[in-house]
Amino acid sequence: MDDLEPLEKRTLVDLLTTKLREEILDGRYAKGATLPPERELADALRVNRTSLKHALMRLEQLGLIAIRHGIGSVVLDPAESAGMELVAHLVFRADGIDAAMLDDLIEARTLLGGLFARRAAERRSSAALAALAAPLDELGREPMSAADAQRLELEFFRALVRATGNRIFSLAANSMYSIYRARAHVFEGAFDDRAFIRESLERVLSAVRDGAPDEAERATLEYLKENGRRLSKSARLHAEREHAAGQRGLLRAARGRRGRVS
Amino acid sequence: MDDLEPLEKRTLVDLLTTKLREEILDGRYAKGATLPPERELADALRVNRTSLKHALMRLEQLGLIAIRHGIGSVVLDPAESAGMELVAHLVFRADGIDAAMLDDLIEARTLLGGLFARRAAERRSSAALAALAAPLDELGREPMSAADAQRLELEFFRALVRATGNRIFSLAANSMYSIYRARAHVFEGAFDDRAFIRESLERVLSAVRDGAPDEAERATLEYLKENGRRLSKSARLHAEREHAAGQRGLLRAARGRRGRVS
């Protein structure tokens, strides 16, 4: 049988964090304003103050609020204070995917990917080359579902980032790709064409192996631009399917997509 | 008087988070192993379990551990699971600055800066140009301390990132620059030479204004490479001063550097 992913964890604090995060991102609280006092907010949400505090501290770490002793929880401007860990939450909102933000993300992935490929080609360490070749080899195996191809493509790019030798880049990539882990299925449709993926990545690997930065960047950009179009399209189709399912009422909850909880 | 930054917040949860984070980053717990049970750990640290939980949830959000109901807190590999929000903590460790990580950070800043400048020049929106010019104008004013120049230089680059029109890039920059806010003084020495900064950034602005991506990238890289050398040197000198102060014993705690708590 399929290797099921574990069910998504939904603790009370998760739910609280999501609810408050969405409200803040929706602009329900003005920047610089304070949230209601903890005791009040906890009462209103029917949860214990301790649980609420856990959620608030998460929001603080996300850069959405600043909790100040004796003052309250001040709402911040994410554009000023939030870090890359917010990307996933900005793209995947409660009411669906934010298309404009997804475009930004795809553009960022493309441009950064080109930069990473260039840098990897300049470095060209043998250990890194082996790590790049492994997922590409596996991409030739049978059977190979779109989900498998997607996983291997991701692995290739993670190896590419590591091949730059810069750990900051790896962390940046982790922040960007944290989306994929939880919502990979939304983009699965972009990975049907295995031949295209394999041939494109082969060209990247060759260029990196040859120590040809310009060619590595060019080949990577070429792939990522096309892949970006497909990711965008896949997300659009996914949204339409979600919408259609929504119209059929209870089917939405009963669909039973694995690895998801409503 | 100086515009003091608010005192760094040092709550119990902060201290706990720092202590545990450092222990994990030092490799005191093996990857995949579990931390001691919450009750035990709280007892050992002489704090309440609730406070410890707050700290553990922060570590989970940093990608250092995974808290699992019924199992325990599993230590993860930061290279796999941590995002850019960890950068600041990797560079600034309890026992000083991690020089290798700082090198990575400076390299990342340089390469990304070049990319951002190129993209900004391609976009070339008039609002963004105004936002770029403002800090540069102010850089010509008197009096101007190194700290002021540092602040304005940072503001210029933040404006440059915004000028790319890509919000993901802004978040990435926030993650990188979160260091500056708290530890700017470590790098202050790199901003003595105002003329160099001003002339370099003028060249960047001109290229962006002219819509010349190649030149914008070139000028930015030129500046950031030199600036990177100075940042590195400033950090090195700072570390030596710290070391010397440490040898004089209590002076370390009594020095009373503003905005810091030991």
Next chain:
DNA sequence: CGTGGCTTAGTGGCTGAGCCACTCATTCAC
């Protein structure tokens, strides 16, 4: 002899009540 249900120990999730500490605006003494 394996399958599935039950039990139990160990772990994190969450609660409610309460007190401490910080901030700010007001008040009051000088």
Next chain:
DNA sequence: GTGAATGAGTGGCTCAGCCACTAAGCCACG
């Protein structure tokens, strides 16, 4: 005026306890 004292409002932290989940061992049933 100026500055200290006050008090209301807010978050910080603790305590004690119960609930819920996980894994492992046991046992009855087929």
